[in-house]
Amino acid sequence: MFEIKKHRVLASGISLYQVYAPRVAKSALPGQFVIVRTHEEGERIPLTVADYNAEKGTVTIVIQAVGKATHRIVDLKEGDSFLDFAGPLGHPTELIDEKIEDLKDLKILFVGGGVGAAPIYPQVKWLADKGIKADMILGARSEEQLIIVDELKEVTNNLHLCTNDGSVGRQGFVTDVMKDLREKNEFNYDLIIVIGPMIMMKSVSELTAEYGIKTIASLNTLMVDGTGMCGACRVSIGGKTKFACVDGPEFNAHEVNFDEAMRRQLMFKSEEGQALIKLQKEKEGHKCSCKG
Amino acid sequence: MSKIDRFTAIPVRNQDADVRNKNFEEVCLGYNIEEATAEASRCLECKKPSCVAGCPVSINIPGFIGQIKQGNLEKAGEILFDGSTLPAICGRVCPQESQCEGVCVLNKKGDSVSIGKLERFVADYVNENKTLKVVKKPANGHKVAIVGSGPAGLSCAGELAKAGYDVTIFEALHKAGGVLEYGIPEFRLPKERVVKKEIDNIRNLGVKIETDVIIGRTVTVAKLLTEEGFKAVYLASGAGLPKFMGIPGENYNGVFSANEVLTRSNLMKAFRDEYDTPVFVGKKVVVVGGGNVAMDAARTALRFGAEVHIVYRRSIEELPARVEEVHHAQEEGIIFDVLCNPTEIVGTVSGWVKGVKCLRMELGEPDASGRRSPIPVPGSEFIIEADSVIMSLGTNPNPIINKSTEGLKLNKWECIDACEETGKTSLDGVFAGGDAVTGAATVILAMGAGKKSAVAIDKYISEKYN
Ligand SMILES: Cc1cc2nc3c(=O)[nH]c(=O)nc-3n(C[C@H](O)[C@H](O)[C@H](O)COP(=O)(O)OP(=O)(O)OC[C@H]3O[C@@H](n4cnc5c(N)ncnc54)[C@H](O)[C@@H]3O)c2cc1C
Ligand code: FES
Numbered sequence: 001m002f003e004i005k006k007h008r009v010l011a012s013g014i015s016l017y018q019v020y021a022p023r024v025a026k027s028a029l030p031g032q033f034v035i036v037r038t039h040e041e042g043e044r045i046p047l048t049v050a051d052y053n054a055e056k057g058t059v060t061i062v063i064q065a066v067g068k069a070t071h072r073i074v075d076l077k078e079g080d081s082f083l084d085f086a087g088p089l090g091h092p093t094e095l096i097d098e099k100i101e102d103l104k105d106l107k108i109l110f111v112g113g114g115v116g117a118a119p120i121y122p123q124v125k126w127l128a129d130k131g132i133k134a135d136m137i138l139g140a141r142s143e144e145q146l147i148i149v150d151e152l153k154e155v156t157n158n159l160h161l162c163t164n165d166g167s168v169g170r171q172g173f174v175t176d177v178m179k180d181l182r183e184k185n186e187f188n189y190d191l192i193i194v195i196g197p198m199i200m201m202k203s204v205s206e207l208t209a210e211y212g213i214k215t216i217a218s219l220n221t222l223m224v225d226g227t228g229m230c231g232a233c234r235v236s237i238g239g240k241t242k243f244a245c246v247d248g249p250e251f252n253a254h255e256v257n258f259d260e261a262m263r264r265q266l267m268f269k270s271e272e273g274q275a276l277i278k279l280q281k282e283k284e285g286h287k288c289s290c291k292g
Numbered sequence: 293m294s295k296i297d298r299f300t301a302i303p304v305r306n307q308d309a310d311v312r313n314k315n316f317e318e319v320c321l322g323y324n325i326e327e328a329t330a331e332a333s334r335c336l337e338c339k340k341p342s343c344v345a346g347c348p349v350s351i352n353i354p355g356f357i358g359q360i361k362q363g364n365l366e367k368a369g370e371i372l373f374d375g376s377t378l379p380a381i382c383g384r385v386c387p388q389e390s391q392c393e394g395v396c397v398l399n400k401k402g403d404s405v406s407i408g409k410l411e412r413f414v415a416d417y418v419n420e421n422k423t424l425k426v427v428k429k430p431a432n433g434h435k436v437a438i439v440g441s442g443p444a445g446l447s448c449a450g451e452l453a454k455a456g457y458d459v460t461i462f463e464a465l466h467k468a469g470g471v472l473e474y475g476i477p478e479f480r481l482p483k484e485r486v487v488k489k490e491i492d493n494i495r496n497l498g499v500k501i502e503t504d505v506i507i508g509r510t511v512t513v514a515k516l517l518t519e520e521g522f523k524a525v526y527l528a529s530g531a532g533l534p535k536f537m538g539i540p541g542e543n544y545n546g547v548f549s550a551n552e553v554l555t556r557s558n559l560m561k562a563f564r565d566e567y568d569t570p571v572f573v574g575k576k577v578v579v580v581g582g583g584n585v586a587m588d589a590a591r592t593a594l595r596f597g598a599e600v601h602i603v604y605r606r607s608i609e610e611l612p613a614r615v616e617e618v619h620h621a622q623e624e625g626i627i628f629d630v631l632c633n634p635t636e637i638v639g640t641v642s643g644w645v646k647g648v649k650c651l652r653m654e655l656g657e658p659d660a661s662g663r664r665s666p667i668p669v670p671g672s673e674f675i676i677e678a679d680s681v682i683m684s685l686g687t688n689p690n691p692i693i694n695k696s697t698e699g700l701k702l703n704k705w706e707c708i709d710a711c712e713e714t715g716k717t718s719l720d721g722v723f724a725g726g727d728a729v730t731g732a733a734t735v736i737l738a739m740g741a742g743k744k745s746a747v748a749i750d751k752y753i754s755e756k757y758n
Binding site for chain 1: 464465466474503504505506509510511532533534536538542543545546548549551552555556560561564566567568569570571572573574642643679690691692
């Protein structure tokens with residue numbers, strides 16, 4: 001069992017948890033993820049690490065309630081526990097393989113959408129700890145949905161905010177901010193890292209391909225085991241099939257087949273998927289001995 | 293019971309094919325005491341038993357069968373468990389026809405003794421009545437880490453614990469058992485009633501199992517040896533990475549690996565209403581491949597209510613799956629479309645599977661493996677309609693440990709390079725065995741490897757530290 005040391009509601013339906021998982025905390029690096037389960041009958045849910053503290057033995061995750069399983073998580077409180085908390089999984093961001101001197105010469109921009117702000121935090125913080133301050137664009141539906149802004153302010157150089165409804169920052173999408181900066185000739189980045197909803201990563205990727213700037217995206221695909229065993233997480237990268245959990249989760253955005261990734265991500269939630277699940281339930285009836 | 297004919301095996305009771313193809317209960321019901329005693333009485337208790345030589349872990353087969361004859365089930369259990377840590381499992385999933393039973397002398401004139409069914413009977417008796425006594429040497433204070441809780445890891449752990457070691461198994465998933473838990477279906481190997489009990493036997497020897505620990509990610513092999521004070525590490529991480537064909541359309545929605553379907557069904561219990569795991573196979577499924585895993589995936593899909601077609605590029609005779617599994621699958625109503633090879637998955641405009649494009653094949657000359665190689669028939673393209681496709685084309689070793697352990701030598705198949713007799717690898721204090729070394733093989737071979745390495749690890753530590 002993995003105890004929740006701290007719980008904070010960041011926005012409606014979005015919660016931050018600091019979880020006691022000393023082994024994970026000791027090994028976690030920016031860009032990696034964990035797989036959690038709340039209860040025996042629950043699904044294995046992959047979540048990107050939002051922060052970690054090896055001394056305290058804690059790992060922070062941020063969860064937005066979308067499905068049945070994530071709703072169950074956001075009901076958890078301080079003192080409750082996760083049944084499983086496995087990780088860190090996947091490769092860390094490739095930034096950590098670079099020489100610090102080389103990184104200092106790079107102009108790096110992070111682009112975050114919605115809860116994507118959370119997994120970006122450890123990356124920006126890791127750079128800041130090395131004396132490198134990156135820029136960031138953060139977008140959300142409205143002011144209320146913009147999360148961990150204060151924390152991000154502390155570790156970034158310029159933090160540009162935008163909201164769909166204009167309640168704070170520029171009204172519009174993160175790509176609008178990118179275009180603004182480009183018009184003002186202030187968009188002179190060498191590397192862009194984008195984390196957020198697939199559709200947003202796709203738009204950003206299309207724009208940066210046009211600009212000719214290297215871009216990395218972190219893919220939140222469907223997963224089961226997270227250790228390379230099932231292939232549920234497969235994505236097409238430059239025409240080749242890769243497993244997001246062991247080959248990623250970060251990939252060269254310009255090589256990602258986002259349309260396929262979006263379609264696969266919604267496999268069980270789409271109309272077709274739901275219809276098939278319903279059909280299955282009807283055909284199958286109740287056949288195990290669990291409840292007779 | 294009628295008079296026993298020495299050359300005819302007592303038939304084992306199975307659930308009716310038409311009933312079992314709609315439930316997840318165990319297919320084979322096993323022997324009861326009368327049947328087991330009668331079957332045991334057919335054993336000649338040979339002086340030089342070929343069955344023991346045919347058993348990868350050299351169980352004293354005539355010994356335990358002799359005890360069944362005398363009604364001494366506890367004693368039979370002692371002998372059986374002395375040779376094997378997981379007999380209730382092996383009695384169910386071992387390919388006995390090519391091992392112990394394959395070399396039984398009765399084969400010459402009739403049926404071999406049903407050793408597997410007797411093994412299962414005795415092991416179930418022991419596990420249900422908890423007659424197993426924990427016999428182990430006094431603690432020697434040396435810590436050994438085992439990576440992976442499949443049969444190789446479990447047997448190595450059990451043997452080392454008996455020899456007095458302080459053993460911890462690290463398992464990446466949330467449940468122990470490896471393929472026994474996530475791969476082999478409930479209807480062939482019940483989880484609560486069989487797998488859990490045999491794993492409990494190993495825990496009772498004092499073995500600790502830490503789940504949710506991915507060696508190579510959560511903690512590295514090097515750190516286990518240095519920071520955590522383990523004197524030796526045994527790598528038994530299996531061969532879990534599923535292969536795909538690399539044909540167009542393989543990433544359409546509705547195309548799964550056999551491992552995904554089996555994991556969702558077995559480990560994540562998608563077949564139980566109270567579990568949240570989604571799974572669907574639709575009305576019609578195509579399973580590609582002809583091995584045991586393909587049979588398991590097909591029979592699982594069938595139980596989810598689908599019409600199931602197995603597509604295999606050679607003929608029925610060449611199917612690599614066990615004959616018994618193929619028979620069971622056929623009885624349950626699985627359709628075999630043999631001599632056809634998928635060339636493309638066709639999909640709907642929204643990216644869902646609609647069917648599988650196949651080419652008809654004919655058999656040519658035998659290839660290097662001795663099997664006749666399939667040759668495509670020109671112009672024979674056709675489409676099998678399907679709502680989902682399950683790819684069962686074998687697996688590769690999991691790269692996490694191999695890539696994160698510096699200095700660990702791999703062979704040309706990317707498996708861990710280890711000595712067959714001892715499991716020694718290129719790294720001091722690091723041993724390996726099971727599917728991680730051999731590639732996908734069998735439960736008993738993995739178990740045998742674990743047992744051999746336990747001896748080698750004991751020797752290594754005693755020589756180095758005592
Ligand atoms: C569907 C299916 C049906 C089968 N049917 C039969 C059968 O009927 N009879 C038969 O004899 N054999 C059968 N086999 C083969 C048999 O199950 C395997 O050969 C056997 O389980 C191999 O044992 P193992 O201990 O080497 O590995 P596994 O059973 O694969 O166990 C490896 C374990 O290591 C864990 N692991 C992997 N990487 C790490 C890591 N980095 N850190 C921690 N843990 C890790 C995995 O999660 C897994 O639990 C079947 C296999 C499958 C897939
Ligand atoms: S999640 Fe199963 S292989 Fe990636």
